Amino acid sequence: MALTGVLALSLTACGAGGGASSTNAGAKPAASDKSSSYPEKPIVIVAPSGAGGGWDKTARSVSKTLAESKAVGQPITVENKPGGGGAVFMAEYATKDKKDNYKLFISSPPILINNLKKEGNSPYGYKDTTPLAQLTKDYGAIVVSAGSKFKDMKSVIEALKADPTKVTVAGGSAPGSMDHLIAVLPAYKSGIDPKKVKYVSYDGGGEAMTSLLGGNADVIATDASSVGEYVKAGKVRVLAVMAPNRLSGELKDVPTLKEQGIDAEFNIWRGIFGPKEMGKDELAFWDAKLKEMSDSEGWKKELQANVWEKDYKNAADFKVFLAQQESQVKDMLTALGMAK
Numbered sequence: 001m002a003l004t005g006v007l008a009l010s011l012t013a014c015g016a017g018g019g020a021s022s023t024n025a026g027a028k029p030a031a032s033d034k035s036s037s038y039p040e041k042p043i044v045i046v047a048p049s050g051a052g053g054g055w056d057k058t059a060r061s062v063s064k065t066l067a068e069s070k071a072v073g074q075p076i077t078v079e080n081k082p083g084g085g086g087a088v089f090m091a092e093y094a095t096k097d098k099k100d101n102y103k104l105f106i107s108s109p110p111i112l113i114n115n116l117k118k119e120g121n122s123p124y125g126y127k128d129t130t131p132l133a134q135l136t137k138d139y140g141a142i143v144v145s146a147g148s149k150f151k152d153m154k155s156v157i158e159a160l161k162a163d164p165t166k167v168t169v170a171g172g173s174a175p176g177s178m179d180h181l182i183a184v185l186p187a188y189k190s191g192i193d194p195k196k197v198k199y200v201s202y203d204g205g206g207e208a209m210t211s212l213l214g215g216n217a218d219v220i221a222t223d224a225s226s227v228g229e230y231v232k233a234g235k236v237r238v239l240a241v242m243a244p245n246r247l248s249g250e251l252k253d254v255p256t257l258k259e260q261g262i263d264a265e266f267n268i269w270r271g272i273f274g275p276k277e278m279g280k281d282e283l284a285f286w287d288a289k290l291k292e293m294s295d296s297e298g299w300k301k302e303l304q305a306n307v308w309e310k311d312y313k314n315a316a317d318f319k320v321f322l323a324q325q326e327s328q329v330k331d332m333l334t335a336l337g338m339a340k
Contacts, residue, residue, distance in 0.1 A: 038282055039102060042075040045272070046105040048089035050082045052206025053172055054138060054223045058270045059106045061302040062135070068298050071289050082203045085173040087114045087122035094128035098275045101282040104132065108270045110178050112322070112329045117176040118340040126322045130278040133271055133290040134313035134321065136303065140182035140242035140266035141224040141254075145212055146235055148219075153240045153260045156219060157190045164196040170217035172205035176338045179208070182242065182266050183221035186257060189264045194336065212236065223268050224251055225306045242266035249307045269311060269325075271318055287315050 045063055047056040056078070063076040081089045086107060097103050107126075115125030144150045150159070159167050164187075171179025180201065184194035200217060202208040205226045211217045213235060224243070228250040230236040238254045241247055242265050246256060257264050274286065293299050294312040303310055313321055333339040 038279075038285055039072060039074045041102060042077060043072060044077055044079055044103045046079050046081050046089060046093075046103065048081050048083075048086035048105060048107065049172070050204035050206050051080055052209065052226065053204040054108065054226050054268070054270060055086075055106045056080060056204070056206070057226065057306055058135065061299075061306065062106070062272065062293070065293050065296060065298040065302055066289070069293070069296060071292060084122070085114060085177045085201075085203070086110050087124075090114070090122050090124045090128070094124040094276065098128070099277045100275050101278055104272055104274050104286075105129075106270060106272055108178065108268055109325070109329065110173060111273075112326050113177050113181075113333070116326070116330050116340065117333050117338050119176055119338065121340050126273070126326070128276050129273040130276060130283060130315070131271065131318045131322055132274050132283070132286045132315050133294070134269050134311060134318045135272060135290070135294065136270045136308040137311040138223045138225045138268040138270065138308055139247070140185070140268065141222055141227060141251075142182075142186065142239045143209075143212065143220050143222060143227055143230075143236050144218065144239060145215075146237055148237065150219065150239065151237075152255075153186060153257065153262060156239065157186065157192070157262075160187050160192050160197065161190070164192065165198055167219065168198050168200055168217045169219045169221060170200045170202060170208045170211050171221045172202050172208040174201045175199060176333065176336075177201075178268065179205075179221045183219075185242070185264050185266055186240070186262050189257075189262050209236075225308050227251070228307055247307055249304070251307060269321075270308075271313075283315060290314075 045059045047059040049055045059078045063078050066072050067076055111126050114122040150156050169183045171183050173179040180199050183199055184197050187197050188194045202211060205222045208220045212220045224241050224247060227238055231250045238251055240257045240260060241254050242257055244265055330339060
């Protein structure tokens with residue numbers, strides 16, 4: 001019962017420059033002017049996963065919007081660094097890149113989960129970064145191929161109750177991570193032992209989708225924003241979204257879990273982070289630029305195109321929110337027997 005409450009609450013919700021002021025010739029520049037010319041070289045935004053998933057799409061949307069508005073004044077590129085549901089990238093970022101003000105990254109609840117779970121955990125979490133902004137929230141989704149025998153959540157639950165070993169559920173993150181939690185939530189809320197659900201992990205939502213389309217998985221658990229193009233192409237059918245209400249766009253006709261008698265939601269925030277030792281001027285720069293971006297028409301178009309909901313928090317508020325979510329995730333993993 002403790003898990004029920006926590007699941008409903010948790011996850012509600014992927015270099016200093018040179019430059020000096022010249023107001024007084026020969027005067028020593030103030031310390032605050034040290035990074036006034038930042039950024040002086042291209043910015044990299046890392047998606048710690050393969051192409052096609054939520055982190056990748058978010059990184060590319062941020063890069064596109066900032067580039068089109070010319071707000072940053074430098075080229076912005078996106079790099080994919082998959083491995084361990086983000087844990088491999090974090091190990092490098094938190095140690096080798098902790099002072100690199102030109103490398104940012106996208107993350108979501110896995111940055112908390114990976115740091116707290118018992119198996120395959122990461123010693124690094126959000127406290128080893130500088131949170132810059134929360135940008136969006138998304139929702140979990142249960143997806144099958146267009147030709148699947150499963151027509152709704154009821155048929156999936158009935159099959160799992162009959163023999164959970166005969167239904168292969170895939171996701172783009174490791175056991176105990178976000179997609180796994182999305183996968184087992186409907187089963188758990190339906191009285192099925194979540195440990196018995198046959199979950200197969202892939203490195204990123206794109207690989208999980210490939211497994212579904214290739215017939216290697218019966219069902220995938222993923223984020224709703226990543227499946228619209230597949231729905232439009234007629235390749236998949238979304239059985240349920242884990243939102244409080246139906247979504248818009250390509251998923252407007254997809255029922256929620258609650259509509260199908262399963263009282264559960266799974267909200268996925270996504271945000272952008274910088275290195276732990278980011279300078280104050282650089283932090284102030286991104287605080288301002290990301291706020292401008294979040295209010296821009298270009299970003300509104302990206303939200304609509306990806307079926308994302310805007311949920312902006314500045315650096316200070318995002319940091320407070322992450323501390324609250326960390327406590328909730330720890331409670332959830334403890335209830336599942338997966339906390340370290």
